[in-house]
Amino acid sequence: MGRCTRDDLEAVVEAAAWAPSVHNSQPWSFALDEDEIILRADTDRRLRAADPEGRELLLSCGAALFNVRTAIRATGCEPLVRMLPDPDRPALVARVRIGPAGAVEEETKMLREEIPRRRTHRAGFIPRPVPxxxxxxxxxxxxxxxxxxxxxxxxxxxxxxxxxxxxxxxxxxxxxxxxxxxxxxxxxxxxxxxxxxxxxxxxxxxxxxxxxxxxxxxxxxxxxxxxxxxxxxxxxxxxxxxxxxxxxxxxxxxxxxxxxxxxxxxxxxxxxxxxxxxxxxxxxxxxxxxxxxxxxxxxxxxxxxxYPVRHTRGVRRTLPDVLEQA
CATH class of the missing domain: 3.40.109.10 (NADH Oxidase)
Incomplete structure (x- = not known):
């Protein structure tokens, strides 16, 4: 399982939950199965009026999956992703196995630090152009x-x-x-x-x-x-x-x-x-x-x-709220 411990995997799940979602609905759940992280779509949190096909739900889960990959790489391990692995279980978005250990790139460290810092903005921006x-x-x-x-x-x-x-x-x-x-x-x-x-x-x-x-x-x-x-x-x-x-x-x-x-x-x-x-x-x-x-x-x-005037605070569900039994 590389160098990832149970605590490491729980930290990965916590990081994954900082992904963006429409209305901050957080339409996902996770489970740990030995050396795998399981990502599921939580269809009870799907926006039934705005998102009847579940497109926005799966965009949100995709963002969470990127966080999983980034957080695993930040531990020095490699994520091995199977996306939509079971056609009979449409809510199963991905299974991510922990691969061999390796060096952690500086870019990975930077992205991992930004996961809980990133914020969605809901206003205009200051007059500073994006380079x-x-x-x-x-x-x-x-x-x-x-x-x-x-x-x-x-x-x-x-x-x-x-x-x-x-x-x-x-x-x-x-x-x-x-x-x-x-x-x-x-x-x-x-x-x-x-x-x-x-x-x-x-x-x-x-x-x-x-x-x-x-x-x-x-x-x-x-x-x-x-x-x-x-x-x-x-x-x-x-x-x-x-x-x-x-x-x-x-x-x-x-x-x-x-x-x-x-x-x-x-x-x-x-x-x-x-x-x-x-x-x-x-x-x-x-x-x-x-x-x-x-x-x-x-x-x-x-x-x-x-560029915003300032960053707003973010709220996310706790680990027990999003981590289920495999």
Missing amino acids: PRLLDLLVKEAEREGARLTPVRSVGAVRVLAALTSAAQDVQAQDRSFSLEMIRWGRPPGSRHRDGVPADAYPQQARRTYPHFAQRDYARGQGWGDRGDQPMATQTGVVALLTTGGDTRADWIQAGQALQAVLLHASAYGVCAAFHTQLLEFRHLRDFVREELCSPEFPQMVMRLG
Whole structure:
């Protein structure tokens, strides 16, 4: 089993749970089986209105899988991954066996340190441009994981994505099923829940950017949110699309791994991502984006990259909450 102990494997699971997920729903569970870590999708946490096919769920599990691989490598061992190993068990995302020991690269150490530091952003950015060399690095990291990250250079295309995001947000706000999901995952001030979106994870009054990308209304008119002044947070940032050549369950998991690789590398340079999944939660809007902006690839994530005014706190379920019996 290389040099990995039971404590090492539990630390890997704790790291995996810091992956991003829509509404911070954390739709995963883990188990340890001798020298293997088992990653399962927790379908009880799937967003049934927004994500009926489980695409976003598997993106989240893919991000958790990248964390597993990174944390194992940081112990000096090698992760040996079998993705979707049993067709009769669709919730079984991966089995990761601990391979031979080896040297730990500096990049692996850096990424491992960023896992609990990375934060999802839910506002505008300060007027500091993301360096082109960093964007080039993020593009290469996504490619290494089997996906494509494309910074959207066209001002017109950015306006289209912003308009579609706002339109999707407005439609979802009128839909009872979507609204109930928001109620489930939007946490009030002082909540002790270790999942969902805390009330201080977004500004009480977000500054509008141009073009403006609509944010989820977790406060639901209750006046929740961080009251800190953010006069500098007026920039949209770099809008980027994460795409894959296929659109199978394996592609969704691969996209999640690529997403987390991008996010951790960005975090190491102080850059955060804001996610805008609203338009991709409508099939016809997702098809439109694919045909007009991504053809022939499938859009898996719309995001904005930039420098935040400050980082928000993160909440995650504890190890006993996510670690089950094999």
